[in-house]
Amino acid sequence: MTSQTALVARNLATGSPRNAGGPKRKRAGKHPLANLTGVLLSLLWLIPVYWMVNSAFQSESELMSSPPHLVPHAFTWDNFLSAFTNAYFWPALRASLIAASLTVVFASGAALLAAFALSRFRFRGRTVMIIAILIVQMIPAEALFISQYRMLDGWGLLNSVIGLSVLYIGTIVPFVAWMMRGFVDGIPIELEEAAMVDGCSRAGAFRRITLPLLAPGIVSTSVFGFLFAWNEYTLALIVLSKDSSVTLPIWLQSFQQGLKATDWGGVMAGATLIAIPVIILFIVVQNKISTGMVAGAVKG
Amino acid sequence: MSRTVQNRGRKLTPWMLLAPATIMVAVALGYPLVRQMIMSFQHFGLAQQFGQPAEWAGLSNYVTILTDPYFWSVFLKSLAFCAWTAGITMLLGVAFAVLMLRLNRVVRMIFNTTLIVVWAMPALASLTVWQWLVDPRSGLLNHALTSIGLEGFTNFNWLGGSYWTFFLIASAVIIWSSLPLVAITIYAALAQVPKEVLEASEIDGASHFQQIGRIMLPMIGPVISLIGVLQVIWDLRVFTQIYVLQQAGGIASETNLLGTYVYETGIAQGDYGVASALAMVILALTLVLTSRYLIMLYRQGGMS
Numbered sequence: 315m316t317s318q319t320a321l322v323a324r325n326l327a328t329g330s331p332r333n334a335g336g337p338k339r340k341r342a343g344k345h346p347l348a349n350l351t352g353v354l355l356s357l358l359w360l361i362p363v364y365w366m367v368n369s370a371f372q373s374e375s376e377l378m379s380s381p382p383h384l385v386p387h388a389f390t391w392d393n394f395l396s397a398f399t400n401a402y403f404w405p406a407l408r409a410s411l412i413a414a415s416l417t418v419v420f421a422s423g424a425a426l427l428a429a430f431a432l433s434r435f436r437f438r439g440r441t442v443m444i445i446a447i448l449i450v451q452m453i454p455a456e457a458l459f460i461s462q463y464r465m466l467d468g469w470g471l472l473n474s475v476i477g478l479s480v481l482y483i484g485t486i487v488p489f490v491a492w493m494m495r496g497f498v499d500g501i502p503i504e505l506e507e508a509a510m511v512d513g514c515s516r517a518g519a520f521r522r523i524t525l526p527l528l529a530p531g532i533v534s535t536s537v538f539g540f541l542f543a544w545n546e547y548t549l550a551l552i553v554l555s556k557d558s559s560v561t562l563p564i565w566l567q568s569f570q571q572g573l574k575a576t577d578w579g580g581v582m583a584g585a586t587l588i589a590i591p592v593i594i595l596f597i598v599v600q601n602k603i604s605t606g607m608v609a610g611a612v613k614g
Numbered sequence: 615m616s617r618t619v620q621n622r623g624r625k626l627t628p629w630m631l632l633a634p635a636t637i638m639v640a641v642a643l644g645y646p647l648v649r650q651m652i653m654s655f656q657h658f659g660l661a662q663q664f665g666q667p668a669e670w671a672g673l674s675n676y677v678t679i680l681t682d683p684y685f686w687s688v689f690l691k692s693l694a695f696c697a698w699t700a701g702i703t704m705l706l707g708v709a710f711a712v713l714m715l716r717l718n719r720v721v722r723m724i725f726n727t728t729l730i731v732v733w734a735m736p737a738l739a740s741l742t743v744w745q746w747l748v749d750p751r752s753g754l755l756n757h758a759l760t761s762i763g764l765e766g767f768t769n770f771n772w773l774g775g776s777y778w779t780f781f782l783i784a785s786a787v788i789i790w791s792s793l794p795l796v797a798i799t800i801y802a803a804l805a806q807v808p809k810e811v812l813e814a815s816e817i818d819g820a821s822h823f824q825q826i827g828r829i830m831l832p833m834i835g836p837v838i839s840l841i842g843v844l845q846v847i848w849d850l851r852v853f854t855q856i857y858v859l860q861q862a863g864g865i866a867s868e869t870n871l872l873g874t875y876v877y878e879t880g881i882a883q884g885d886y887g888v889a890s891a892l893a894m895v896i897l898a899l900t901l902v903l904t905s906r907y908l909i910m911l912y913r914q915g916g917m918s
Contacts, residue, residue, distance in 0.1 A: 348716035355710070356728040362790065363731055365754060366743040378752050381761070424634035431631035443632060445908070450639055452904040454851035456873035457897040458643060460880040460889045461650035484642020487635050545736040547854045548873075552881060563738035567858060570742060578746050585739035596734035 366589070369582040370394065377578050393583035397569070400580075406565035409475045409554075413561055414543035416479040418536045421487045422494075425535065426528075428487075429494035430520060434503065447488045455485075455548045463552050473558035481549050486542050490535045497531025498524070537599045541592060562588050654890035668887070675891035685875075685892075691781075692850060692871040699785045699852075700845040706789065707796030708838065712826055714801045729794035737791070741858045744787045748772040774863040781869070784855050792848065796841055803834040836910070843907045847900060853877065872896050 369377060370393050371386040397403055432440060462481055471477030501524050509519035547563045554560045566588060570581045657671035679685045714722055747754050750769045759767035772779045807830045815825055853873030860866045860874065870878065880889025
């Protein structure tokens, strides 16, 4: 999800003002049949999400019954209980939270400085840096994980959340910097210049004027960093072995494999637990980004 | 004198600000990249597992790969899988976006929310629920198919049966989850087509379908091709989906794509040399496709 999220976030964050808040135009050609198709397609696309939640609340006998129950007949919390009482759930939650926090703090911090440099300074090598940021984002995880594995092995950081976070931070920082740059660009430099005329230093002007205005941007980029670490699977699979503390996506998979016959109710409850915070955060970020867009539009 | 110092300070400031980010990328990606390039020219055997330094192997790892028919079958499967999956995603994405233009406010809000929820689903959560949907005995899919009279799907094994049905399910998961981005972005672009242009064409007697096909879609052509290129790049790197579905019962030797092949060679078998050479091939392939994307970004003014 995250790499795809990256594109739109990037488009929205750096979006030119015309992208936002234009006058609502009335377009002809609405059709009842189109609306019906829209509703049906919505339902079709929601089936997997609905089935996850529906199965999470069914007992095992209900899950195995034929025909399948479209709603839980005997609503039960047992599956969530079995996920919560699974010995590896809490360590996995802890590992995921540590990886996500480290990623957010370090990647957002470094990205903020980098964005300031790219947005507010004209210097030789700037274009090269921007191109480098774009190229680095295109490197697929598959193309590097062998040597990343060997590197962490050599440093004694294999099976450690810290080692994993080092990879996460380096992977996500170019995107976060790119997105942050869009937000910094959206804040008029004239505000900083005015503060400097009033006697602020350049750093002071940035800290007192631009930084507070940048809050929505910082929140959005942080949430994206968080989501990346929370959802990431490939690097976690390479770096963390099942015996050490794994992150939630790896836990979810081993939870499913660890049992002779898959406890689908438990697995669906686990999947729901992992998905719900992400869906909520994602919707929050969507709003923040629209705010950023409108701010950009006002400036334009 | 003080002026020169000040100037030099100013010149250094942006680089100092960029330093933390640059160092982080260099540690996590740059250094491994260099090492991997070196490893792809080295031989790793049993002796290396007991601590012997790797021997130089020249180009032999690359020769091994390029003369291996299995590599070519994986390579072609990857390209075919990518073309098929990205193609359908784009077609459906454009269709969804065009449909969104014709929805009323309420239905469009429902549609949009659906897409955002699907988009937000973590890959692993999606993959697990899809496995459950295609479960041979209790899965919803087989039940739905048999209940409309297709008895052949009783206990049908989608993931383990053949690589065709395995890739069909893998494509379905990927299309399902990447479509929201395509549809929402293309819809946003379509909604920006200037009203005046459409009014003018209306006066000339164009129908809505003519407006969409002849005016709106050509106008947003660059957006569509940009997303198309990205989709191709993403669908070339589908390690997570393929690996997880393989673990759920797919026959690995028949369902490997480039990413899972590297994993198997490098991490599972410990043949770092050949795996690194393979990874370099993937990287080269990605960069070839990316160059087009970068040029597009450049042309669209992403450099300003």
